[in-house]
Amino acid sequence: MHYLQKLPIHLHLEFPFFLLNTLQKEKQMEARYSIVFYFLMLLALSSAFAFPSKKQYKPCKHLVLYFHDIIYNGKNAGNATSAIVAAPDGANLTILAGQFHFGNVAVFDDPITLDNNLHSKPVGRAQGLYIYDTKNTFTSWLGFTFVLNSTDHQGTINFFGVDLIMVKSRDISIVGGTGNFFMHRGIATIMTDAFEGEVYFRLCVDIKFYECW
Secondary structure: OHHHHHOOHHHHHHHHHHHHHHHHHHHHHHHHHHHHHHHHHHHHHHHHHHOOOOOOOOOOEEEEEEEEEEEOOOOOOOOOOEEEEEOOOOOOOOOOOOOOOOOOEEEEEEEEEOOOOOOOOOOEEEEEEEEEOOOOOOEEEEEEEEEEEOOOOEEEEEEEEEEEOOOOEEEEEEEEEEEOOOOOEEEEEEEEEEEEOOOEEEEEEEEEEEEOO
16 A cells, blocks of 8 residues: 555556456456366267267176077978978979079978087977068078977067078077066077078077066
8 A cells, every 4th residue: 555655646547447457357368268168178078979988788688599490391291390381473382492582481380409409308499480581692581489488498589680691690689578588678699500401400599688577
């Protein structure tokens, strides 16, 4: 205060304006820093949404089963487990059609085993159909149910999806079930474990449930 009293009169008049100007500059700097801060926060949030971290899910139940398909060829009625029920016009229902079997529809009632041995004790039946629906490669559409009736598993599991036969392992959807698998959903990874010409094939089905009621 004593220092201000010693100042010339014109400085006394200019000092409030100087102080006001200084305060305004400080507020402008604070505003700029706030804008930069909020911009960086927005950038960080947008990056988080643009590149979300992939959550790793663990299955709540896991099974590996095999099913064996023996297609009826006109001579093996005693042990055939599947049959061609539709084919291109004029095609033989005991022989799969040419051109990647396009147009063939087969129904099956195949035994399910715990290992890859056809003669092992069945733990259930795989029942459904497959449709060869592509003209330029081996692909089929699958719709089937595992009907399980063993000491360890009682109930059904329903599967749907495209079987890219030429791919070593491929995934199809598990859309529900009953019994021990009531309202279960997940993914089944299927692999062609063996085949003999166009009469027999064996699929390994690696079942992972991600919803277990």
